[in-house]
Amino acid sequence: MPSCDASKTAGCADQQLPDQIWAAWNCIIWCHVFSSSSDGNGYMAGNFSESDEDYVNSTVLEAVEVRSGSEGYIIKMRDGKNLRCVHANSQGRNIPESAPQPAIVLRIEDGSETLLPIIVLEMPSVLLMAAIRSVHIARPTIYQVVKEMIDKMGYEVKLVRVNKRIQEAYCAELYLTKKPPVLQIEDPTDSITFDLRPSDAINIAVRCKEQVPIQVHRSLAYSDGIRPVVPARTAVAAGLSEGLLFTELDRPDGQPCVEAQEFGLVRNMLIAAVEERYKDAALWKDKLMQLRSKRNNWA
Secondary structure: OOOEEOOOOOOOOOOOOOHHHHHHHHHHHHHOOOOOOOOOOOEEOOOOOOOOOOEEEEEEOOEEEEEEEOOEEEEEEOOOOEEEEEEOOOOOOOOOOEEEEEEEEEEEOOOOOOEEEEEOOHHHHHHHHHHHOOOOOOOOOHHHHHHHHHHHOOEEEEEEEEEEEEOOEEEEEEEEEEOOOOOOOOOOOOEEEEEEOHHHHHHHHOOOOOOOOEEEEHHHHHHHOEEEOOOHHHHHHOEEEOOEEEEOOOOOOOOOOHHHHHHHHHHHHHHHHHOOOHHHHHHHHHHHHHHHHHHHHHO
């Protein structure tokens, strides 16, 4: 079963954070609806290198959920297609049965087509897809607020690293660096690191104007990574998308994709809730329940 994301408690700071950053970040952490377990204290990162050989770059796939079973993993993509995967490592962990769960899926950019699925809460998953697809949300999300606070206080997001797994929970670090004055060289020692859940760190990173590297520790990619395969029963319907092999869902050709409809309803419901349009959210929920009821009757 893919591991979930969580934050770890930040260690004691060797140096005191700038008062503005510390106070503002703690305010956000206290008000954070996703209830991270971190105490919100950052620590000075000192010298760090984006080209650390222990880490490999990754990109975010437009995936919405993952389920697992005896045949491996099934990743549902935003467009309703399915991607069947197995462990990249032949000595990988046993795969227990798991119902579909919201997930963020990272593609490891080392030429191996390895994927790292991270189980998350539904809201961070939907908000990440909204950011990637440039979906307008009337009211700022918590991630947009944090990103703008970082900008206003003279810092910028430099790097995200998924650095370890503690039991079944992944941990990540968000690196901030001080913006240098005009015509001055950036000081790599003037940086701060926060311990966050991967879902929070990645959501902040994708909202930055400049592309922020999202890196994964090589040991995690090796031990937890999965790779796409071609299932024999659906090989005829297979097609290529963004260099990965996707397969159509088992459904009659030309018929509406129920899974894609379901994701659209969930997305509309959550956006309405974020914008505090609760009557609209209730209507979308009713439609979602009706669709799921019909699907169960078909089954």
